[in-house]
Amino acid sequence: MAPGNGSFVTQFILMGLTNQPDLQLPLFFLFLGMYIVTVIGNLGLIILILLNSHLHTPMYFFLFNLSFIDLCYSSVFTPKMLINFISKKNIISYMGRMTQLYFFCFFVISEIYVLTSMAYDRYVAICNPLLYNVVMSPKVCSTLMLGSYLMAFSGAMAHTGCMLRLTFCDVNTINHYFCDIHPLLQLSCTSTYVNELVVFTVVGINITVPSLTIFISYGLIFSSIFHIRSTEGRSKAISTCSSHIIAVSLFFGSCAFMYLKPSSAGSLDEQKVSSLFYTNVVAMMNPLIYSLRNKDVKTALRKTVSGIQF
Secondary structure, three states, rough: EEEHHHHOEEEEEEEEOOOOOHHHHHHHHHHHHHHHHHHHHHHHHHHHHHHOOOHHHHHHHHHHHHHHHHHHHHHHHHHHHHHHHOOOEEEEEEEHHHHHHHHHHHHHHHHHHHHHHHHHHHHHHHHHHHHHHHOOOHHHHOOOOOOHHHHHHHHHHHHHHHOOOOOOOOOOEEOOOOOOOOHHHHHOOOHHHHHHHHHHHHHHHHHHHHHHHHHHHHHHHHHHHHOOHHHHHHHHHHHHHHHHHHHHHHHHHHHHHOOOOOOOOOOOOHHHHHHHHHHHHHHHHHHHHHHHOOOHHHHHHHHHHHHOOO
16 A cells, blocks of 8 residues: 555556557667757756857756756656557656656646747847846746746646545556656546646646746737838847747647546547657657757857867
């Protein structure tokens, strides 16, 4: 019996992405490659920002935190998923399940608010460029990040705390590649009404409020862009926002599709495919869409590489 929750189940079996044996090895190499790219991209971006003083600005401060979050939350479940592709016993303990759920929720919610802070940063940079250094002071940036992590902590505690109250009796097979909320709710032999209400409320707040903030920010941004007379200036302003809009749409859209509906709606196979976007694809793409198209990062990369003495 697991301590403190009255559960009869102490171990869970993760079914993974597919139960077809001939796909396990190809999927292992596919996601191993994606994970390597994710780690190298995000870790490389973190090191570049640390080593280059001209990148110590609000924009790259948020990008540093975004890369750190992507690196952490992709590492919460990807190593276990890779092991499950080549292992016959895809078992995770009760405490391992709760730990994975907590940190997954923490880093996903953190990313939501970091993306929101980045949208506000772009709004100030484009709409109030003369006041940018005053408005986006180190104190303000630190406060925004502290608020992001506090919201993540409270959300993760709410999800994990509600999951601890559930009882899991005989069925212990999770139809997923990590311990997500909806697959766990479907295993419970007690009422999950309170859990689903908490999920809808917490996710609703963490999706709606940031989405409105981003929508308003970009509404004001595009209004300012239309008043820019220079074609070059207008193109530069749009270029700094386009990548962020794509990433936000992909991340927020997949999260809303996953969680803003009852756990019984839709198949778990569909949910697994949807979750791949915000758990694998977004974390891998963020270093590319936020940095490799950026001249400052390219310059910093060239200086760092040329400064290495062999």
